[in-house]
Amino acid sequence: MNIGRAIKLCRNQKGFTKTKLAENSGLSVSYLTLLEQGKRDPNLSTLEKICLALQIPSTVLMFLAADADEKAGMSTELSEKLSALALSAIGGNDE
Structure with a gap:
């Protein structure tokens, strides 16, 4: 799990x-x-x-932080699509 990477991804996606x-x-x-x-x-x-x-949501952050071995049983394609969807959903700055 790489929480730091996920925090940075989300922060950048939000434009913070x-x-x-x-x-x-x-x-x-x-x-x-x-x-x-x-x-x-x-x-x-x-x-x-x-x-x-x-x-x-904290669940989004945790999903984005999960490493490939922590997503065992999930195809790489599905994992990538869910990650892209999650980042898209949190979108840019809402302020």
């Missing part, structure tokens, strides 16, 4: 800078950087703050 995500989530830019680089593992309350700030 790290500064904007930090402001919206109450986390520091340096901590978000460490998360995105995979140097820190967030706890559940931190993930909830990030998901609320990005206005995305």
Whole structure:
């Protein structure tokens, strides 16, 4: 599972800078950087703050964070389509 990659994907899809995500989530830019680089593992309350700030369901973030071996039994094609659909659904900045 690569939570940092998923956070970065969702942040970029929403058009948020790290500064904007930090402001919206109450986390520091340096901590978000460490998360995105995979140097820190967030706890559940931190993930909830990030998901609320990005206005995305935590299940979407977790799906996007899952590695191929964690999607065992799901075809690569289906996984890619679901990932693309999820990113499309969270879309750009709604503000």
